[in-house]
Amino acid sequence: MDSVELYRQLLGLTAPWKVERVDLDVARQRVEVHVGHPTGQRFACPECGRELGVYDHLAERVWRHLDSCQFLTHLHTRPPRVSCPEHGVHQVALPWAQGGSRFTNLFEALAIEVLLAANVKNAAAILRLSWDEAWHLMERAVKRGRAAKGSTMPRQIGVDEKAIAKRHRYMTLVCDLEEATVEYIGEDRKEKSLTAYFDAFPKESRERIEAISLDMWPAYISACRNKVPGADDKMVFDRFHLMRHVIDAVDEVRKREHKALLEDGDTTLTKSKYLWLTNPENMTDKARERFEELKTAELKTGRAWALKEALRELWSYQSAAWATKFWKRWYFWATHSRLAPMIKVAKLIAGHLRNVLTYFTHRITNAVAEGLNSKIATVQKRACGYRNPNHFKIAVYFHCGGLNLYPSSVAHTKVG
Ligand SMILES: [Zn+2]
Helix, strand or coil, X not given: CCHHHHHHHHHCCCCCCEEXXXXXXXXXXXXXXXXXXXXXXXXXXXXXXXXXXXXXXXXXXXXXXXXXXXEEEEEEECCEEEEECCCEEEECCCCCCCCCCCECHHHHHHHHHHHHHCCXXXXXXXXXXXXXXXXXXXXHHHHHHHHHCCCCCCXXXXXXXXXXXXXXXXXXXXXXXXXXXXXXXXXXXXXXXXXXHHHCCCHHHHHCCCEEEECCCHHHHHHHHHHCCCHHHHEEECHHHHHHHHHHXXXXXXXXXXXXXXXXXXXXXXXXXXXXXXXXXXXXXXXXHHHHHHHHCCCHHHHHHHHHHHHHHHHHCCCHHHHHHXXXXXXXXXXXXXCHHHHHHHHXXXXXXXXXXXXXXXXXXXXXXXXXXXXXHHHHHHCCXXXXXXXXXXXXXXXXXXXXXXXXXXXXXXXX
């Protein structure tokens, strides 16, 4: 087999495309494969498929292909153009690459595999690409994958905020709760941060959303109300977010009580913050011993903690009716506790109760989103923090978006 035939097979070229010449540069370790077509060949108009004669050829273009025995391999051709009476002059579709790409489909597929497995810096080194080329390749893969999803929306979504940098920079994350994928990343955590996600879909798609898990955050609530038909029956205030508000209230009680005790020289609560926030099952023996003592002492913090523990029961009921009965008892207890932060959080939840109880219809939580958060943290760590928010978004979609990242002609075929 001569090298021309070998490269025709390696490139998977089919008629009318053929390898015309292979130039090997041993000193520079490069293989240049020149591809062309017979004269008189007819090509389809990319718009309508009509077969037409060649109008002219563009200047030579070059695509990076899979290396041949560690030699950088490039494919060269002058792309033909056709002149369609209806659609005008267009370049014909080339089977080995996507329009606008500087890589062949097979190279792109390999690059995606490597980028999924390594950080960008290492992947770029393995693939002998520059850092910018690697990012560009990821960005194209993400764009392609997101475009392929069309206008289908998830049935159950989770909305969450995420701090991405130390300077309180926030992003809004929308997750598909069934697929455990990141569907959308919006700047900031304002109403428009979430509205922008919904606006990308027609109303019929938004109507099909069945349930939304979120925190009691007014900006998100009004984005859902304005954009999702029937949102009031679909929103579920996530139990983990709710409990976080209650935990914060317990901590507020502790801070105030500790301050008051210290004024009398009482150090009972010194260095106890962690004890009130930790599940006793996860404590060391020594910590648990001290916590048992604190719990039985007559402390305001102890009462606040007991209230918090009791509230967890709410989600164990089978029906909204029973949960409502429990809630009324808990609410009475909390609002008569004479602990201002607990009264405040009880009233906050009471004001949102309707969409706390929708849990018993939809039974969703943001637990999936929490899992994704740790995956995102890994992605973030890999790229040392992402000072560029656009890179952060691309990386999260690339690794957590559940997208088909591959060019269409090699989709579902694994590069071996
Ligand atoms: Zn045409």
